[in-house]
Amino acid sequence: MFDLERLPETIPVFPLTGALLLPKGHLPLNIFEPRYLDMVYYAREKNGLIGMIQPSISPFDVQEGDDQRGTAPRNRPLYSTGCVGMISELIERDDGGMSVLLTGLSRYDVIGEVLPRQQTFRQLRVRYDRFDEDCGLPLYSETFDRETLLDMAAAYLELYEVSPKWDVLEKTCDEELVNALAMVCPFDPAEKQALLEAVPLTDRVDLMQKLMGFALTSGQAGQMDKFVQ
Incomplete structure (x- = not known):
């Protein structure tokens, strides 16, 4: 159980097409791009939190000049909802990359992006109130088989x-x-x-x-x- 009020209003985010993190889920990440190595170091020094979010444009529909993977800070539009996770495991590899395991805490709605960018990675202002049950005790349900x-x-x-x-x-x-x-x-x-x-x-x-x-x-x-x- 995690106190919703302890979650920050501003979080670093990792925009990644096809990556889904949900509360109490575990998402392994292979971090190797310099800006996202910066993001992990930043998160580790702050509170260990990273937000996952998907670009709202498919990599197959990008226009000239857009980043093909949806991860570069080039104003790729993002979906309005993501999920914040806590770094629960971190291994610094010999090749300079990192193996990170995120544990999902709560979904969030995006209020806006932090501009101008002060880091090499993107940061968002978010709110969590629509998902107040995410940080509670694990749920059991009698309404599905x-x-x-x-x-x-x-x-x-x-x-x-x-x-x-x-x-x-x-x-x-x-x-x-x-x-x-x-x-x-x-x-x-x-x-x-x-x-x-x-x-x-x-x-x-x-x-x-x-x-x-x-x-x-x-x-x-x-x-x-x-x-x-």
Whole structure:
């Protein structure tokens, strides 16, 4: 449990297409660009917090002069919602890069960007009040069928040859299970953003099951028979 009031109004952010961090989830990051090494050093000296957020323009739709990966400080537009995480592991590698593990604390809404930029990386002014349950104790829910979700996720991940640690997932609480599955499933960036912005846990479950159901129906006929009447 983390006190929402302790979260800062200004945070350094790592804009990265396709990266999804959710509360109580764990996101490994490979940091090697100088500006993001600066960001990690800055965060470590401050409070250990880094905000993850996606660029709102696909890397495939960028115009001439835009950064192709959505990470450079060149005014790439960002989505209005992200998630702040705490550095829970940090390894400085021999090649000069860093291996970082972020643990999700709370989602946030963007108020604005800190301008002019005082660092090599971007910083945002944010607010957390719409997500006041994120920092609370892990949630359990009686409004969705946990076993159905697990079975559906197993069939979906098999399509993409992804093998998560099922023995670990099955021991988690409902909130941790849902968020971990949302993070590990290979949804596209827009789908991941929609999952991030689904405030109640039940809405996230409903959306995730619809996304998996569509993939199973179109990708492997017959798999959905066990999930629909």
